[in-house]
Amino acid sequence: xxxxxxxxxxxxxxxxxxxxxxxxxxxxxxxxxxxxxxxxxxxxxxxxxxxxxxxxxxxxxxxxxxxxxxxxxxxxxxxxxxxxxxxxxxxxxxxxxxxxxxxxxxxxxxxxxxxxxxxxxxxxxxxxxxxxxxxxxxxxxxxxxxxxxxxxxxxxxxxxxxxxxxxxxxxxxxxxxxxxxxxxxxxxxxxxxxxxxxxxxxxxxxxxxxxxxxxxxxxxxxxxxxxxxxxxxxxxxxxxxxxxxxxxxxxxxxxxxxxxxxxxxxxxxxxxxxxxxxxxxxxxxxxxxxxxxxxxxxxxxxxxxxxxxxxxxxxxxxxxxxxxxxxxxxxxxxxxxxxxxxxxxxxxxxxxxxxxxxxxxxxxxxxxxxxxxxxxxxxxxxxxxxxxxxxxxxxxxxxxxxxxxxxxxxxxxxxxxxxxxxxxxxxxxxxxxxxxxxxxxxxxxxxxxxxxxxxxxxxxxxxxxxxx
Amino acid sequence: xxxxxxxxxxxxxxxxxxxxxxxxxxxxxxxxxxxxxxxxxxxxxxxxxxxxxxxxxxxxxxxxxxxxxxxxxxxxxxxxxxxxxxxxxxxxxxxxxxxxxxxxxxxxxxxxxxxxxxxxxxxxxxxxxxxxxxxxxxxxxxxxxxxxxxxxxxxxxxxxxxxxxxxxxxxxxxxxxxxxxxxxxxxxxxxxxxxxxxxxxxxxxxxxxxxxxxxxxxxxxxxxxxxxxxxxxxxxxxxxxxxxxxxxxxxxxxxxxxxxxxxxxxxxxxxxxxxxxxxxxxxxxxxxxxxxxxxxxxxxxxxxxxxxxxxxxxxxxxxxxxxxxxxxxxxxxxxxxxxxxxxxxxxxxxxxxxxxxxxxxxxxxxxxxxxxxxxxxxxxxxxxxxxxxxxxxxxxxxxxxxxxxxxxxxxxxxxxxxxxxxxxxxxxxxxxxxxxxxxxxxxxxxxxxxxxxxxxxxxxxxxxxxxxxxxxxxxxxxxxxxxxxxxxxxxxx
Numbered sequence: 001x002x003x004x005x006x007x008x009x010x011x012x013x014x015x016x017x018x019x020x021x022x023x024x025x026x027x028x029x030x031x032x033x034x035x036x037x038x039x040x041x042x043x044x045x046x047x048x049x050x051x052x053x054x055x056x057x058x059x060x061x062x063x064x065x066x067x068x069x070x071x072x073x074x075x076x077x078x079x080x081x082x083x084x085x086x087x088x089x090x091x092x093x094x095x096x097x098x099x100x101x102x103x104x105x106x107x108x109x110x111x112x113x114x115x116x117x118x119x120x121x122x123x124x125x126x127x128x129x130x131x132x133x134x135x136x137x138x139x140x141x142x143x144x145x146x147x148x149x150x151x152x153x154x155x156x157x158x159x160x161x162x163x164x165x166x167x168x169x170x171x172x173x174x175x176x177x178x179x180x181x182x183x184x185x186x187x188x189x190x191x192x193x194x195x196x197x198x199x200x201x202x203x204x205x206x207x208x209x210x211x212x213x214x215x216x217x218x219x220x221x222x223x224x225x226x227x228x229x230x231x232x233x234x235x236x237x238x239x240x241x242x243x244x245x246x247x248x249x250x251x252x253x254x255x256x257x258x259x260x261x262x263x264x265x266x267x268x269x270x271x272x273x274x275x276x277x278x279x280x281x282x283x284x285x286x287x288x289x290x291x292x293x294x295x296x297x298x299x300x301x302x303x304x305x306x307x308x309x310x311x312x313x314x315x316x317x318x319x320x321x322x323x324x325x326x327x328x329x330x331x332x333x334x335x336x337x338x339x340x341x342x343x344x345x346x347x348x349x350x351x352x353x354x355x356x357x358x359x360x361x362x363x364x365x366x367x368x369x370x371x372x373x374x375x376x377x378x379x380x381x382x383x384x385x386x387x388x389x390x391x392x393x394x395x396x397x398x399x400x401x402x403x404x405x406x407x408x409x410x411x412x413x414x415x416x417x418x419x420x421x422x423x424x425x426x427x428x429x430x431x432x433x434x435x436x437x438x439x440x441x442x443x444x445x446x447x448x449x450x451x452x453x454x455x456x457x458x459x460x461x462x463x464x465x466x467x468x
Numbered sequence: 469x470x471x472x473x474x475x476x477x478x479x480x481x482x483x484x485x486x487x488x489x490x491x492x493x494x495x496x497x498x499x500x501x502x503x504x505x506x507x508x509x510x511x512x513x514x515x516x517x518x519x520x521x522x523x524x525x526x527x528x529x530x531x532x533x534x535x536x537x538x539x540x541x542x543x544x545x546x547x548x549x550x551x552x553x554x555x556x557x558x559x560x561x562x563x564x565x566x567x568x569x570x571x572x573x574x575x576x577x578x579x580x581x582x583x584x585x586x587x588x589x590x591x592x593x594x595x596x597x598x599x600x601x602x603x604x605x606x607x608x609x610x611x612x613x614x615x616x617x618x619x620x621x622x623x624x625x626x627x628x629x630x631x632x633x634x635x636x637x638x639x640x641x642x643x644x645x646x647x648x649x650x651x652x653x654x655x656x657x658x659x660x661x662x663x664x665x666x667x668x669x670x671x672x673x674x675x676x677x678x679x680x681x682x683x684x685x686x687x688x689x690x691x692x693x694x695x696x697x698x699x700x701x702x703x704x705x706x707x708x709x710x711x712x713x714x715x716x717x718x719x720x721x722x723x724x725x726x727x728x729x730x731x732x733x734x735x736x737x738x739x740x741x742x743x744x745x746x747x748x749x750x751x752x753x754x755x756x757x758x759x760x761x762x763x764x765x766x767x768x769x770x771x772x773x774x775x776x777x778x779x780x781x782x783x784x785x786x787x788x789x790x791x792x793x794x795x796x797x798x799x800x801x802x803x804x805x806x807x808x809x810x811x812x813x814x815x816x817x818x819x820x821x822x823x824x825x826x827x828x829x830x831x832x833x834x835x836x837x838x839x840x841x842x843x844x845x846x847x848x849x850x851x852x853x854x855x856x857x858x859x860x861x862x863x864x865x866x867x868x869x870x871x872x873x874x875x876x877x878x879x880x881x882x883x884x885x886x887x888x889x890x891x892x893x894x895x896x897x898x899x900x901x902x903x904x905x906x907x908x909x910x911x912x913x914x915x916x917x918x919x920x921x922x923x924x925x926x927x928x929x930x931x932x933x934x935x936x937x938x939x940x941x942x943x944x945x946x947x948x949x950x951x952x953x954x955x956x957x958x959x960x961x
Contacts, residue, residue, distance in 0.1 A: 009500040010673045011535075011729070011737060013749035015949050018778075020915030022908040027830030027843075058910055060856060061846050065839060067812065080883075134621050135855045137874025138845060141814070141838040146876035148579075148644045148897070153876055154883065155813050156891065162814040164838030172857030177865045177911060206888040229830070229839065233908065257859045358856075360863035367495045376621075376868055418489045421861045454859055 021239040032226040040221040042196030052186045055232035059174030062167045063229045067160045069222040079206035080154040083143040092406025093305035094124035097142040097163045102195035108464040109187030115260040123450045128406045129356035136380045172259040183459045197221045199297040215298040253460040262451045268442040277432040281468045283423040283454035286355040288410035291445040309401025314441035317400040321389040322346045326438040330411040333430035345387040355410035381406040501727040511720035518714040521691035531681045534726035538669030543660040545720045551652040553710040561698035561707035565647035566632045568697045568794040574892045575882030579645045581797035581898035582613035584631035585658045590690035597682030598956040603755040611758045611943040617872045618848035625872045630659040667754040678952045748953035755948045763935035772925045776946035776961045778916040781847045784902040786938040797898030806933045807894040813881040818932035822904045825923035837879040847903035873899045
C-alpha cells in the first residue's frame with residue numbers, strides 16, 4: 001500500500017509541519033511626504049516613497065489610507081457625492097475612489113519604471129469580470145457599489161472621509177502570491193496622478209437623490225493623512241541569505257514576474273475604423289476595449305461607465321435583441337481573432353468573460369480524480385446586465401442592448417486555456433489592431449483599450465532591469 | 469542519445485503533457501474507501517421538554533470502526549418554541565425567527581448577525597473516550613455565528629438556510645437577506661452541519677474511529693429569550709405581549725457520513741496508531757478559546773488568559789448589556805462610540821491595537837472603519853491569494869474571495885427616507901467584528917505565534933465612549949493536535 005494513496009484520501013494522521021519561512025510579520029504605517037494636499041483640481045502628482053527597509057512586502061494585503069474631502073465651490077446645494085450614478089444604473093462600471101486617480105506609476109530606487117498605467121480610473125471596469133460578487137462587495141470600503149443597499153455609498157461634501165484602497169487595485173504588481181522582495185520595493189516611489197474631480201464624482205443635493213446636473217461644477221479635492229499600510233515580513237536569516245546571494249549573482253539575479261496593463265485611448269472618426277495598439281511585449285495575455293461617452297467628463301453621466309450596445313448603435317434598436325449591430329475583430333500581425341467577426345452580443349460577452357476570467361476550469365465536468373480541477377467562475381457581470389432588452393408596456397419600441405455600464409469587448413491572447421504565460425507577442429512588425437465595422441454611434445464615444453502583458457523585474461544587487 | 473537520457477526526456481515530455489491536461493488515459497480511482505454510507509445515532513435521551521437554558525443534551529459517538537466525514541455529517545432535531553399569548557392578537561407572537569428582520573429608524577439592521585439555530589447552543593464540549601477534552605467552546609452562540617459570514621460565500625450562506633439563517637427571499641422580492649419566520653408552538657425540524665458546530669468536524673481528513681468512537685459531545689442550551697425573536701401575526705412587527713416559556717426538542721439525531729476503508733489501508737493506519745515510533749496518529753484541528761470582558765471605562769486593556777503554541781487569530785465582538793434588539797448581532801460603531809454626523813463617515817470612533825508580549829499588532833493603532841474591516845477580512849479569509857493577479861503558469865494560484873459582508877454592511881453613513889434625509893454615520897447590519905491575524909505568512913498556515921503566561925495576549929482600546937454599555941466577546945482560534953494511541957488520546961495545543 002502506497003503512502004501516497006493515504007495522502008490523496010486525506011488519511012495521513014501526522015502533526016503538520018510549519019513550512020513558513022517568515023520569522024516575523026508586522027503591519028507598518030508609512031506616511032507620504034507631504035501627506036496633505038489642498039485644492040487639487042486634476043493633474044497633480046502625489047509621490048509616496050515606499051520606505052520598507054529590509055523587509056518583504058505582501059502587496060495583496062497592503063493598503064493606502066486616504067482622508068479625502070470633496071469641495072464644491074460654485075453650488076451651495078451640493079450636499080453629497082458618490083463615485084457613480086445613484087441606484088443600480090451603473091452597478092457594473094467598477095467605480096471606486098480610483099475614479100480620482102488617472103495614472104499610477106512605480107519607479108524603482110535606481111530609476112527603472114516598474115509599471116505605468118494611464119487611464120487607471122477608466123479601466124477599472126475590467127475588475128468586474130475578474131472578481132466574484134463577495135470581493136466586489138468588499139470594495140465598498142473605497143466607495144464601490146454596495147449590493148445590499150443597491151446603490152453607491154454617498155458621502156457628505158465638505159467633510160473628510162477615510163477610504164482604504166487595497167494596493168492590489170493600484171496595479172497587478174501588488175497583487176501577487178509572491179511577496180515583493182525588499183531589493184525591488186524598498187526605496188521605490190509610487191506616483192498617483194489625480195484626475196479632475198469634476199469628472200470623477202457625481203454631486204447630489206441634500207435629499208441625496210437629486211443629482212446636480214448643471215455640468216459646470218467647480219470641484220476640488222483635499223487630501224490629508226495619506227499613508228501606506230504595508231504588511232511586511234522578515235524572513236529567517238538562512239532563507240534571506242539564499243535570496244541575497246541569488247540577487248548578488250550578476251548572471252541572473254532574482255526575477256519577479258508580474259502583469260501590467262498598457263492602457264491607451266482612440267477617438268473614432270468614422271463608423272468603420274481600425275485602431276492600432278502600440279505596445280511591444282513578448283507575452284500579451286488579453287486585450288479589452290470599452291467605449292466611454294464623450295460627455296462623461298462633465299460630471300453628469302457616469303464618470304467611467306461603459307457605453308451600451310444601444311448607445312453605440314446611435315440609440316437605435318437592432319432587429320435581433322442579442323445582435324451587436326456592428327462587428328468587431330482583433331488582428332495580431334497576420335492572425336485574426338476570432339477567425340470570424342463578432343456580430344452578436346452573446347458572442348462578445350462569451351469572449352470577454354473567457355479573456356478576463358483568471359480561474360481555469362470554472363464549472364467544468366472533468367472526471368477530476370483528485371477533485372482539484374473543477375472550480376467556481378469569477379465575474380460580477382451577468383449577461384442580462386451586459387445587454388438586455390427593455391420593453392415598456394404600451395410602447396411598441398423595444399430598446400435592445402441596454403446595460404448597467406459594464407459592457408466591454410475582450411479578446412484572449414493566451415494560447416492555452418489550461419496554463420498561462422502562453423500569450424502572443426506584439427511589436428512594431430506584429431501590430432495588435434482592433435477592427436470595428438458599422439458602428440453607427442461612433443461620433444459620441446471614445447475608445448479605451450487595455451492590454452495585459454507579462455513583465456519581469458530582474459533584480460541585482462545594485463539595480464533592477466524590467467523586461468516585458 | 470543514451471537510454472537514460474532518452475528515458476529522462478520522455479518523462480519530462482509526459483510531465484509537460486500532464487500539466488497541459490493533455491493526457492488521454494483512462495482515469496484510475498485512488499479511493500481508499502471500500503464502502504461509504506450515512507449512519508444514524510440518536511442522542512440519549514433524544515427528547516428534552518421545556519428547556520429554559522442550561523440543559524445539556526449529549527451524544528455518544530458509537531461509530532464502531534468506521535471513519536467519519538465530519539464535513540458531511542449533521543445533527544437533525546425538531547424544536548418547538550413554547551409560547552403563551554395574552555389573547556391580544558395584534559401584539560401576541562405568532563412566529564419566531566433567529567434574528568431581527570426589522571430595521572431601526574436610524575438604519576441599523578441585523579441581517580448579517582449570522583443568527584441561526586446555533587443561537588440556542590451556548591456551549592459545546594467534546595470529550596474523548598479516555599476522558600480528554602478535545603475542545604470546549606463557550607459562548608458558541610455569540611462567536612462563531614457572526615464570524616462565519618466572513619469565511620463563506622453567498623451560495624454557502626443560502627445553503628445554511630437549513631439552520632434557519634437569513635437568506636435572500638426571491639418570492640418576497642427582497643434585496644437583503646431575511647430571517648425565515650416559523651410558527652410558535654409548532655415543531656420545526658432543523659439540520660446543523662457538524663462543521664458549523666466546531667472546527668474539529670470541518671477538516672478534509674476523515675476522523676479516525678480511534679478518536680471519535682466512544683467520545684461524547686455535549687451541547688448546552690441557551691436561554692430561550694436570548695436565542696429567538698418573536699413576531700406578531702403580520703410577520704412584520706415584533707411581538708410585545710405574551711411569554712416565551714421554553715424550548716422543547718425531540719427526535720435529536722446525528723447523521724454521520726461513515727466510510728469503511730479497504731483492509732490494507734485500515735491496517736496501515738492501525739499499525740501507525742499502535743507504533744511507539746510514530747507517536748500514534750495525530751489529528752490536527754482548530755479550536756476557539758472564547759471569553760468575555762465587561763469594560764468599565766472608555767479606555768481599557770484586557771488580557772486573554774490562553775496558553776497555546778500556534779495562535780491563528782483573535783476576533784472581538786461587542787454586544788449590548790441591556791435589551792439587545794437581536795440575539796447575536798454585533799453593536800454598530802455608532803453605538804460603541806460617539807460618531808459625529810459632521811465628521812469622517814468611515815471613522816472608527818476609537819482606536820484599537822493588540823499586544824502579544826512585546827509585539828504590538830499592527831504597529832500603529834487602528835483608527836478607521838475601513839482599516840478595521842480590511843484587517844478583519846484578512847484575518848478570517850481561509851483562502852490564500854483570492855483575487856490575485858499572479859502570472860500563475862499552471863493557473864493554480866489565483867482564487868476567488870469568500871465573505872458575505874460587504875463594507876457598507878460593516879459600517880456606512882445612512883440617510884433616512886425623510887425629506888431632507890437625516891444622516892447617521894457608523895450604521896451596520898450586525899456584523900461589526902474586529903479581527904487580528906497572528907499568522908506570519910499569508911501563503912502558508914501554522915505560522916501563528918504562541919501565547920502563555922510570560923507572553924500575554926492583550927487587547928488595548930482607547931476612547932470607546934460607550935464601552936461600559938457593552939460586553940466584549942473575544943474568540944481566539946488556535947491549533948490543537950490529538951495524539952491517538954491504541955489506549956488513549958492526548959490533546960496538545
